[in-house]
Amino acid sequence: MAEAPATLNPAQLAAVHHLDGPCLVLAGAGSGKTRVIVHKIARLLQAGLEPRQIAAITFTNKAAAEMRERAKQIVGGRAAKDLAISTFHSLGVRMLKTDGSRLGLKEQFSIFDSDDVLGVLREAGGCNDNAVARSWQWTISLWKNQGLDAEAAARAAADEDQRVAAVVMKRYEERLAAFQAVDFDDLISLPLKLLARDAEAREKWQGTFRHILVDEYQDTNAVQYELLKALVGEHTPFTAVGDDDQSIYGWRGATIENLKRLPQDFPRLKVIPLEQNYRSTGNILRAANNVIAQNPKIYEKKLWSEFGDGEPVRLLECDSEEHEAERAVARIQALRGADARIAWSDFAILYRANHQARIIEQKLRQAQVPYKVSGGQSWFDRAEIKDLCAWLRLLVNPDDDPAFLRAVTTPKRGIGHQTLASLGEFAGKWKVSLFEALFSPTLKTALKGKAIDSLHEFGRYVNALEERARHTRGGEEARKLMLEFLTDIGYERHLHDGEESEKIAASRWSNVVDFVGWIARRAGGDEDRPEQTVLEVAQTIAVIISLAERSEDQDVVTLSTLHASKGLEWPHVVLAGVNEGLLPFRAGDEEMTPERLEEERRLMYVGITRARRTLVVSTLRRRKKGRELVAAVPSRFITEMKLNESTGREDPRERLAKLRAALAAKASAPAPSAD
C-alpha cells in the first residue's frame, strides 16, 4: 500500500462526511478509495448506525475480506464483524436463503458453478461440443446480466445462433428450476425479482440497510445496478465508489451506462472526484493522463501527486517475444543487483493475454528468479477437490443432479452409466430429481433389482451422512467426520487405483487432506466467525471458494494479465507486448469500434497506473508467425503516452549507436557530447 498521509485530504473528507444523500466518489487510480470507504463506515457508526445496517458491496471475495480487515483496524473487531461486507453474489445468497421461498425456491438450493452450467447446457441443447455449449453459456450469461429472461432473449435474438441460444436458454432455465439450483447470474437477478414482485420483502430489505457502499462501481452490470436501486429505494443514502477510466469489464456485461445514469436517476447525487494520487511518480502519472486523455470523458478528472517526477518511463523495443522476455528478466536482475533492498515481490510483468506468460516463465526459470502467475488454476478446480465438493453439495441439496452424478460414481461403486441413464429417464418422466427417483417404489419397473440395491445403499449412506453433518459442529469434530467419510467411501484407494503414477496420487491425497483442514477451520470459527456445522460450511462452499487462495507474502515476481492486475500495485512494473493487435487487441478481421478501442485504452491506463516508481513499456518490432518473423507494429498507445516530451526514449541499440558515433567523432576531433 502506498504511504498514506495521516489525515484525509479535502476531497476524501468531503466523501466521508456526505452521509445523507446519494454520493458518487470518482476514485482515480491510487487515490485512496479503500481508505475513504473504511473511514466512511467509521463515520456512519459514529453517527449512530448499527454495524449490521451498513452494507459494503464488492466484486470479489478477496476484496471483501480485505475491506473487512481494513475496517477492523479502524473500527475494531467487534463492529467490523457485524458489518454487512460482502460481494454482490453473497448478498444475493443471503437474500435467497432467507426469502427465496417466496420465489418458490426451497431453502437448501444449490449454486451451480460454470462447469455444472456447461454440463446442463450440453444436455439441454443436445450437444456434446464444448465449444458450442460454451458459446451458449456466454450468450445466456450476457442476456441474464442485461436482465433478460428466456422469452425476452428470444425476442432480442439477432441471428440464427442467438435464436438457438435462446431456445437452449429456455430449456436450461427449466432444468435449473427442476434441480432447485441457481447459477451465478441468478444470485443477482432472483433477489431483484424478489424485491420487484414482493412488497413485503421489499419493505423488509429496504429497511435492513441504512447506508450502502458499492466498491468498483464501474464494474456493475445492468442487473446489479437495478438490485442496488431496489435495495436503496427512495430514502436510503448510498456511496458508489468507482473510476470510469478503469472500466475494463465491458465484455462481461459491465456497463458505464450505470455511471452516466446515476446523476439522472438520483438528481441529488453529490459527485466527488479524488484526484490526488498516493502511488506513482509524476512521469508515470503524466504518461497515464496523456493516454486516457484520448478517451471521451463522462466526468473530468486528472491525477496528480506530490511525489517528484522520478525515473523516466522507458520504452524497450525488442526483436521477438523471446528477446522481450530476456530483457524483462535482465532488467529485474539489474535493478535488484544494484540495490539489495529491492525484493522480487517489488516487480510485476503485465501483459494482455495469458499465453504471453509462457515464454516469460521460461526465461524466469532459466534465470532462477522466483515468480507466481496470478490467476493460475485454482486449488478448487482440481478434480479431487471437485469430487468432495460434489459430495458436500449433495448433502446440502439431494436434488442437485450434477452433484449426484459425480458423487455416485466417485469412487466407482458398481453403478454404471447404464443404470444412471435408466434412472435419469425415470426421473425425467416423473419430473423428480435423481435422488428422489432412487427411492421411488415404482423404480423397479425401470431397473433391475441389483442396480436398485446399489442405489439404495448409496442413498441411505448419503442420508446418514447428511444427518451427521447437520449435527457436527466445531473444527475437530468436523475433521473427524470428514476423514471418517473419506475412509467409508474409500477415497484414498480410489485415487491410487485411478492414477498411473503413485506420486500424482499422493499429491492429490495431500490436497484432499488440506481441503479437510480447510473445512475444519471454517467449521471451527474464529474471532470473526461463529462455529458452524459441516452442513453449514458445505452450503457456502460455492461462494467462498476463492478465499483460501495463495499466501500473499511470498517474495516472488508477479506475472499477471492487465485485467487481473487492477487494484494492485508494484514499485517496478514492466508492460510486455504493447503492440497493435494485442493491445489494443484486434481479432482477425473484426472491426474495431470506438467503444472497443476506448476500453483497450483504459486497459493500458490501468497497466501504467499499477507502477509506483519505475515503468518499462516493452514492444515488439517483430513477432513470430508460423516459422518466420513478421513485422509487428508498436501500439498507438505508446505514442499517446508522449514519452519524448518530458523524457528521452531509451533504446540501448540507439544509445550504443550514438555512443559509437560520439566515440568516432571524439577520435577524429573533440566534439560536444550529446547525451
Added chain:
DNA sequence: TTTAACCCGATTTTT
C-alpha cells in the same frame, strides 16, 4: 476406420 502423435494458435475473469 480408429487412434495417437504433433503442431499451432491463443482475449480479457469473477462469482
Added chain:
DNA sequence: TCGGGTTAAA
C-alpha cells in the same frame, strides 16, 4: 500451458 485440429500409421 492447453485444447483443438490435422496428419500419419496401424
